[in-house]
Amino acid sequence: MTVFNQMQKTGCEPDRVTYCTLIDIHAKSGYLDIALDMYERMQEAGLSPDTFTYSVIINCLRKAGHLAAAHKLFCEMVNQGCVPNLVTYNIMIYLQAKARNYSAALQLYRDMQNAGFEPDKVTYSIVMEVLGHCGYSEEADSVFVEMKRRHWVPDEPVYGLLVDLYQAMLNAGLRPNVPTRNSQLSALLRVHRLQEAFHLLQDMLHLGLNHSLQTYTLLLSFCTEAQTSIEMRLCCQLMAVTCHPAHTFLSTMLASGPDGKNVRDHASNFLDLMHSEDRESKRGLVDAVVDFLHKNGLKEEAGSVWEAAAQKNVYPEAVREKSSCHWLINLHVMSDGTAVTALSRTLAWFRKQMIISGTCPNRIDIVTGWGRRSRVTETSLVRQAVQDLVKMFYFPFYTENGNSGCFVGCGDALSRRMHLL
Template structure:
C-alpha cells in the first residue's frame, strides 16, 4: 500500500527524498530494519540519485532507533561497494555505540575514523566525552579533554557540563570545580545547564550552602535558576532525609520567576512524603499539582496508590486508582494486584471485582495515536 502511494506521488510530481526518509524512519521505529534499508535503496527505482547525505540520513535513523549493530553492518557493506564515508558518517556511528554503551565498538570506530584520515572535531569529542562519563571512565574523559585543548579546539558548554556533572556525581568536587572555572574563561556566555551541573556537584558532596550560593550567582548572571535547579537540590535533600528543608524549598519555587514546579518536582515531593508515611501531605501536594493543571504519570500514581495501600487507606487508594483509569493510564500489574489483595484482605471483594472489570475494559480499548 505504501509503495502504491509513493507511485501516485511520483506521477503527481510530489515525490522527494524526504518521503523516503520518513518511510525509513517509520520502519526503523517499528523494528523493521530490512524494510527501512529497502526504502532507502528503492529511491533509485523512483529516479532519485543516492548520495552520501542520504546514506548518512539512513544510518542516523537506524542508530536513533537503537539498531546500532544493524547500522554497523549497513555501514561496512555500503562503504565497500558505493559510499566513501565522511566524518559525519563516523560521528553518527560513534553516537550510536555511545548510546548503547558499547565502549569497545566506540573505541574501534574512533580508531578507524582516524586511520581514514579524519581528525575528531568538537562534536566527536563531545560524543566520546559523554560516553566515557556515562561509563564512569572519568580519567579517560579528562585525558580526551586535554587532547582537545592541545589541538586548540574550544570545548563546547555541553562538554564542560558533562564533565562537571560526572565528576561531581563521584564526589570529585575539586576537579568538577576546575572545569567550571575553565568554562567561565572559555568565552561562552554562562548557561543554566552548566550552573545546574555545579549545583548538583555541590549537592552530591552535601555542601548545600555552596549549592545555594551558586543559585544566587545564577540570579546575578541572569541565567536562572530554573525548575531543574530546584529539582536537583530537592532530590539531594530528600535523599539526605532533610524533609522539612525540602518542603520549605518547594514552597518557595512558585515565587521564583521561571521556577514553577514540573511533574518531576511534584513526583519528588509526593514520593518524599510517601516514604515518611505522611499521606496527608502527599495528597495535599497531589491536589496542588492538579490545581496547576499538571498531569501525573503512571509511576507517580503507582507511588501514591501503593503507599496508601501500605497505610490501609483503601478508600483513597481506590479514588486515585479510579482517577488513573479515568485519564486512560493502564495500571501496572504489580500495583493492581497489590490493591486487589489489600481490598480482598479487608473483605471488600466486590470493590476489587468492579475495579478488575474496569481494568479489563480499559485494556480492550484501542490505543489512539
Template sequence: MPTGIAPFNRQFAHNGNVVQNVSHILQQLKWGPSAEAALGNLNCSMDAYQANQILKQLQDHSVALGFFYWLKQQAGFRHDGHTYTTMVGILGRARQFGAINKLLNQMVNEGCQPNVVTYNRLIHSYGRANYLKDAMSVFSQMQEAGCEPDRVTYCTLIDIHAKSGFLDVALRLYDRMQEAGLSPDTFTYSVMINCLGKAGHLAAAHRLFCEMVDHGCVPNLVTYNIMIALQAKARNYETALKLYRDMQGAGFQPDKVTYSIVMEVLGHCGYLEEAEALFGEMKRKNWVPDEPVYGLLVDLWGKAGLNPSLQTYTLLSCCTEARSSYDMEFCCELMAVTRHPAHTFLLSMPSAGPDGENVREHMSRFLDLMHSEDRESKRGLVDAVVDFLHKSGLKEEAGSVWEVAAQKNVYPDAVKEKGSCYWLINLHVMSDGTAVTALSRTLAWFRQQMLISGVCPNRIDIVTGWGRRRCGESLNRWLLESYVERMHLL
C-alpha cells in the first residue's frame, strides 16, 4: 500500500463513524439535556463539513437548530457558509422565518456572507409558504449585497409566481432573466410553457415549446405532460393525443401523470376501449393506479352506460374527485352496503325551499357528522354536488351547499382578505360549476356589504386555472347597479 494511503483511509472511516453516530443520536432523541449528554459522551470533535453532513439528515427543525447552536459552543468549532445555508433550508421547510432572520444576522456578524445558494434557499422557502412579497424582497436584497441572481433564482421566482396566478410577474421575470444573459433550461421552459398555457395563450405556449426544441434544449417528460394537459384542458383532444405520440417517438415512457391525462382524453373522445387498454398497460408497467385513476374509469363507465340521476352522478363524481380510504372501483356499492353517511346524504338531498334554509341545514348536519374526515375528501364530495346542481339548473341548491361548505372551512383559501379593501377569490381548485357558484355568491356578499357599510373594495383578485384577474373600480360600479340583484347573484 503506498505511503499515506492507510492513514487517509483510517481518517475517512473515522469521519464516517462520527457522522453516523451523531446522526443516530439526533434521530433517536428530542433536543434537550439528554441529547447534549449523549453527544458529549462520544468525546469526538467535528468540523464544519461533518456538521453539514449531519444537518442534511435531520428532519426535525428544532433538533437541527439545537444541534447547530450546540456546535457553536464547542471549542475550536466554527460554522461556515455551507452549514448556515443548510440550516436556512431546514428552517425554511418548517416556515420558521423569525429563526431564519436571527440566523442570517449572526451569519453576517461572524463575517460569513450569504451566497447565491443561501439566497436561493430563502427565496424558495418564502415561495413555498406563499410569501411572494418576501421572496421578491430577498431578490432585491441579494442584488444590493452584490450577489448576482443565477438561473435557479429566476426559475424559482418564475415558478412560485406562476403557481400563485401572478402570470404577468412570471413573464416579466422571464424577460429579465434573458436580459441578464441567462439562457432558459428545460425546467424554465417547462414553467413558462405552463404559465402561458394557464393564461390562455396556447399558441404562445406552443411557440415556446418549438423554440425550446430549436435551441437544443431537450423537453423532458414533465414538459410533455404539461403540453398534453394544457391541450386536454382546452379540449384540443386530437392535439393532445398527437403530443402523446410525439412524446413516445422521442423515447419517453409515460408515467402515472401521463396515463391519467391521456386516459381522460380518450374517454372524452369516446375511445373507452382504448382508455381501458391504457389502464392495463399502466398496471403492466408497474405504475400503481391511485384513487383518481380508478375514479376516472368509474366515471367513464358511468357516463358511457348510464343516464344518471342526481344521486347516481354525484356518487360517481365523488369517486372521481375524493381521496378516501375506499377502493374506488367499489366505492358506490360500499357506500350503499355500509350505509356510509355520504350515501344517505346524497339520497335525501331536498329541493330548495323559499329561502334555501332546508338545504343549508341538510348540508350543515352532514358536514358536522363528517368533522373527522380529511378536508380533501369533504371538498371532493362538495365540489361534485355543487357542480352537478349548478349544471342541472338547480342554482339555489348549489349556492346553499356552497355557503355552508365555505362557513365550515371546506375551502379555506377561497375568499381571503389580503389587506384593507383588498380581497382574493381563489377558484383554482374548483370544478367549473363550483367556481361559478362560489364567485356569484361571493360577489353577492360584497354587494350586500357595500350597500350596508358604504365601503367598497378597491381591489379584488380572482384566481382561476387560467391565471389571475385583477378587478377594482369598474367591478365596484357594476355591483352597485340595481339590475345586478336580478342576475341571480343572491
C-alpha cells in the first residue's frame, strides 16, 4: 500500500494489473473490505475487470458470506463477455452447494465441462458432496473413480464423505456391486477404519460378492503404507480374509535364490493363473507387490517379480526403443518403489546387452511425469526417487527444455558410466 500511494504521488497512474494485485493480496490476507474497496476504486478509474479480477472478487464475496452478491457478479461477468475459468467455476459451484441449490451446482458443473475445462480435485470434492446430498450415491462413486483415474489424489474429507455416502446407500436398501464395495473399502482404509473394513470384506462374502484383484491390491497398498506394526498386522489379517490367490502367491514366496529364478518362476506361474484379468488390474497388483517388497527391504525379490511381469508384457510401454540406440524408460504410471526397481533392473539389462553386443545406447530418456502417487500438483514421489537413484550412482542424466518430468542421458558420458555400472 505504501508503494501504491507513492506511485500515485509521482503521477504514475495505477492500471488494471496494479489493482488486481492489490485486490488479490488483500483478499488472500483476509482484508475483504479493503479488497472490495480497491475493486470500486478500479471501476471509478474507468478500468473494466477481467476474468482474474472477477474471480478474485467473487471469492472475496464468498468468504464474506455475500452469496447473492457473488452470484450477481458472476452473471455480470458472463454478460460482459468475460469467460469464466476453472477457479471461477469452482467458486460458483461451491456457492450454489453452500446455498443448497444442488441442481444449479450440477448445472454449473456440466457448463464447466462443456466449456472445455477439466475438473480438478476441488471440483470433484464439491460435486461429490452435492451428489451425496441429492441422494445420487452411485453417481458420486463414479465421480470418485474418475477423480482417481485422472490421478487426482483424494484427501481425508473426500474419503470421509465417501464412507457416509455408502452408508446412505445401504440404508436406502441398495445393493452395491464389487467396484462400489472396493471404493468403499478404499475410503475406509484411507481414514484408518480397519474394523469396518473387516466387516465390509465379510459382508461381501455373505452377499456372494467375490473379492477381486483390485480388492487385494487396495489392501496390499495400504499395508505398504502402514505406519505401525499393529496396523500392518491388522492389514495382513484383512488380506487373509479375502482368500484371494494373490495372497497365496505372496505368502508362499520364498527368499530369492542366487539368480532370483525361483521368485521369477513363482511370479510367472501366478501371472499365468491371472491371465483372464485385464492388464490394468494385473499392473496395479504387480505395482503394489513390487512396491511392498522394495519398501520392506526385499529388493532382490522385488526385482525378480518386476522381471517376470515385464516378460509377461504387463508393462508393454515401460521400456521401448524409440529409434536406433535411443531408448525410453516410462515410469510415470508406477509407484516410487516400483519405479526405482524397474529403473535399476532396466539399466542392468542395458549393461548386459552392451557386454554381449558391444553396443551402448546413445540416448536414454527416463519419463517420470508427476507420478500417480503425487501428493500435490507438481510434486512426484516417483521423480524424487529417480533423481535420488541417479545421483547415488553418478549417472549423467539431466532435464532438458524445462521438462522436469523427464531425465535424459546421452553420448560418451552415458557410455562411460554404463561401462562402470
